[in-house]
Amino acid sequence: MGSAPRIAIDAMGGDIGPAVMIAGAAEAYQRRSDLHFILFGDEERIRSEHAKYPQLASACDIVHCPDVITAEDRPSQAIRRAKTTSMGNAIAAVKAGEADAAVSGGNTGALMAMAKLSLRTMPGIDRPALAALLPTLGQNDLVMLDLGANTESDARNLVQFAVMGAAYSRVVLDIDKPRVKLLNIGTEELKGTDELKAAAAVLREAEYLVMRFDGFVEGDKLSHGDVDVVVTDGFSGNIALKTIEGTARFVTDLLRRAFTSSVRSKIGFLISRPATELLRHHLDPNNHNGAVFLGLNGLVVKSHGSANDKGVANAIRVAARMVREDLTRKIIEDLDNIAAHRAQAAAK
Amino acid sequence: MGSAPRIAIDAMGGDIGPAVMIAGAAEAYQRRSDLHFILFGDEERIRSEHAKYPQLASACDIVHCPDVITAEDRPSQAIRRAKTTSMGNAIAAVKAGEADAAVSGGNTGALMAMAKLSLRTMPGIDRPALAALLPTLGQNDLVMLDLGANTESDARNLVQFAVMGAAYSRVVLDIDKPRVKLLNIGTEELKGTDELKAAAAVLREAEYLVMRFDGFVEGDKLSHGDVDVVVTDGFSGNIALKTIEGTARFVTDLLRRAFTSSVRSKIGFLISRPATELLRHHLDPNNHNGAVFLGLNGLVVKSHGSANDKGVANAIRVAARMVREDLTRKIIEDLDNIAAHRAQAAAK
Numbered sequence: 019m020g021s022a023p024r025i026a027i028d029a030m031g032g033d034i035g036p037a038v039m040i041a042g043a044a045e046a047y048q049r050r051s052d053l054h055f056i057l058f059g060d061e062e063r064i065r066s067e068h069a070k071y072p073q074l075a076s077a078c079d080i081v082h083c084p085d086v087i088t089a090e091d092r093p094s095q096a097i098r099r100a101k102t103t104s105m106g107n108a109i110a111a112v113k114a115g116e117a118d119a120a121v122s123g124g125n126t127g128a129l130m131a132m133a134k135l136s137l138r139t140m141p142g143i144d145r146p147a148l149a150a151l152l153p154t155l156g157q158n159d160l161v162m163l164d165l166g167a168n169t170e171s172d173a174r175n176l177v178q179f180a181v182m183g184a185a186y187s188r189v190v191l192d193i194d195k196p197r198v199k200l201l202n203i204g205t206e207e208l209k210g211t212d213e214l215k216a217a218a219a220v221l222r223e224a225e226y227l228v229m230r231f232d233g234f235v236e237g238d239k240l241s242h243g244d245v246d247v248v249v250t251d252g253f254s255g256n257i258a259l260k261t262i263e264g265t266a267r268f269v270t271d272l273l274r275r276a277f278t279s280s281v282r283s284k285i286g287f288l289i290s291r292p293a294t295e296l297l298r299h300h301l302d303p304n305n306h307n308g309a310v311f312l313g314l315n316g317l318v319v320k321s322h323g324s325a326n327d328k329g330v331a332n333a334i335r336v337a338a339r340m341v342r343e344d345l346t347r348k349i350i351e352d353l354d355n356i357a358a359h360r361a362q363a364a365a366k
Numbered sequence: 367m368g369s370a371p372r373i374a375i376d377a378m379g380g381d382i383g384p385a386v387m388i389a390g391a392a393e394a395y396q397r398r399s400d401l402h403f404i405l406f407g408d409e410e411r412i413r414s415e416h417a418k419y420p421q422l423a424s425a426c427d428i429v430h431c432p433d434v435i436t437a438e439d440r441p442s443q444a445i446r447r448a449k450t451t452s453m454g455n456a457i458a459a460v461k462a463g464e465a466d467a468a469v470s471g472g473n474t475g476a477l478m479a480m481a482k483l484s485l486r487t488m489p490g491i492d493r494p495a496l497a498a499l500l501p502t503l504g505q506n507d508l509v510m511l512d513l514g515a516n517t518e519s520d521a522r523n524l525v526q527f528a529v530m531g532a533a534y535s536r537v538v539l540d541i542d543k544p545r546v547k548l549l550n551i552g553t554e555e556l557k558g559t560d561e562l563k564a565a566a567a568v569l570r571e572a573e574y575l576v577m578r579f580d581g582f583v584e585g586d587k588l589s590h591g592d593v594d595v596v597v598t599d600g601f602s603g604n605i606a607l608k609t610i611e612g613t614a615r616f617v618t619d620l621l622r623r624a625f626t627s628s629v630r631s632k633i634g635f636l637i638s639r640p641a642t643e644l645l646r647h648h649l650d651p652n653n654h655n656g657a658v659f660l661g662l663n664g665l666v667v668k669s670h671g672s673a674n675d676k677g678v679a680n681a682i683r684v685a686a687r688m689v690r691e692d693l694t695r696k697i698i699e700d701l702d703n704i705a706a707h708r709a710q711a712a713a714k
Contacts, residue, residue, distance in 0.1 A: 155616060155619060256551040257585045290631040
């Protein structure tokens with residue numbers, strides 16, 4: 019790898035479709051012109067959007083797909099229509115080696131099901147996981163996984179999530195040895211489920227992994243900036259992620275109500291606008307857009323359905339970064355390391 | 367019941383101890399002077415605080431206890447020292463019928479373990495749950511449970527939590543027929559764990575319960591104000607609760623940073639201060655203080671360790687309200703209803 023990343027884009031996915039997906043591609047290309055795109059979807063609609071960005075002319079191939087996966091499609095229905103849809107063809111391009119990564123803003127469940135079925139799970143990984151970046155008060159974002167690819171996870175899954183999350187944070191956050199914690203309802207060793215305790219016991223011993231395992235973290239400490247990777251089962255992870263989104267919106271809604279509650283507060287708001295814009299920027303989900311399916315034989319990035327140009331550009335940049343840094347190889351190396359140490363320990 | 371609530375107060379619990387617990391009692395008493403308090407703890411320290419509130423003179427009994435449960439005590443250690451500690455004696459007063467409810471700001475795990483061992487679980491309830499109120503954008507707060515009394519919960523537990531939470535919301539929020547939802551990672555019937563699906567199936571059928579069961583709710587919709595009771599297993603509930611606390615603090619920290627980042631923004635902040643004070647008031651955990659152990663043969667309220675006078679007064683008011691409205695009887699009636707309908711169904 020190391021060459022120009024070729025990104026397969028499901029141009030039809032998301033709330034807006036081609037307009038925002040192609041605008042996002044143009045924005046990402048403006049920053050790094052070594053990108054190449056393959057745009058999947060309705061050719062006519064794609065061409066009319068594509069024509070707006072002359073700079074993209076030579077950077078794109080267009081592949082017509084007659085069908086689209088909707089938000090209402092069940093994963094099982096989506097799978098049956100993989101061959102005719104923009105989403106299915108974007109994933110198939112990764113599988114065929116024609117693209118290095120796929121980006122879609124479409125139905126998450128369908129994307130996950132299609133990606134799993136087509137790309138298959140990496141050797142050494144039992145279940146793929148969904149990972150995303152969350153803002154913190156510290157210098158770096160944090161990586162959290164699993165965010166809902168699995169409803170239940172055992173200790174073995176959690177250890178694999180830790181390995182994949184650590185590799186991912188090394189790539190996207192540029193951290194040599196990420197600090198990894200397990201999400202739990204207390205920090206004492208006795209707290210939590212048997213799965214968590216067993217996973218912690220394995221990670222505590224595994225000094226040969228490229229991470230620093232730091233024990234447990236509670237839900238109220240996620241944003242403190244003292245952890246780089248938070249590992250959790252998919253159920254709790256999804257609850258935590260959505261609760262973060264909901265609470266951030268709740269507080270900013272209250273703030274908006276407060277600032278519009280009187281003429282005086284409106285004036286104060288206008289004066290301090292640059293400050294609140296900063297806050298808005300920090301909390302804007304577009305700046306953290308791009309959730310990643312880890313553990314498959316191929317890279318797939320889920321862009322938020324409501325992401326704007328900037329958000330899509332971010333998701334594309336995440337995909338390109340994983341390609342350039344060869345994330346898949348890094349995960350395989352770590353898994354080989356675990357296997358080698360297990361074999362060594364067994365031989366003793 | 368209906369008579370003057372007698373509240374047993376662990377005067378030593380919490381970060382501050384007698385000063386804040388007794389100030390909180392005085393504040394609660396100012397609003398409703400039919401309260402009677404039994405203050406447990408170091409007699410000398412209690413007397414010196416108690417002397418500051420002449421209005422409390424005839425409203426309190428003081429019971430000296432030589433020992434205190436600390437934040438570091440394990441539940442097992444705490445149980446062994448129940449008889450000499452302020453926390454243990456406050457619970458014992460409820461058991462003996464000398465008090466109608468106990469309030470403590472001490473070690474949650476110890477309080478739960480002691481309360482369970484001393485008061486025992488109600489007939490018809492397999493496991494007690496911890497419930498609290500959360501702010502919403504709607505007119506009412508919502509009740510969420512379990513928040514960590516149990517690490518794992520099966521379908522039967524979840525149904526019992528729903529019954530207890532609905533009864534509690536009728537009492538504290540004054541709602542005739544609360545809207546109840548199960549916390550899940552999606553709203554479709556197929557989503558989530560087997561336990562959740564089984565609990566939903568039971569609740570959907572149980573029209574004889576005093577609640578409207580509305581299916582599933584996701585973590586990002588908790589504050590929308592369209593649900594009164596959110597039921598969850600103790601692990602996810604604790605994660606969600608702490609994530610809400612942490613995210614609210616994260617956003618307000620960002621806001622503080624933004625407002626102090628320049629002279630201009632500081633001026634804007636000062637002008638709009640009444641508005642941000644409103645926000646602060648809405649998010650102040652003291653306004654929602656008082657988590658309740660439901661499902662025991664006796665009422666126990668956990669006040670937050672860092673609660674101020676107002677917070678403690680709130681916890682006491684929650685306790686007094688449960689006594690006046692006879693929460694325990696309401697839960698028993700609902701459980702009897704379930705049992706009767708099951709017997710009827712079985713006889714058919």
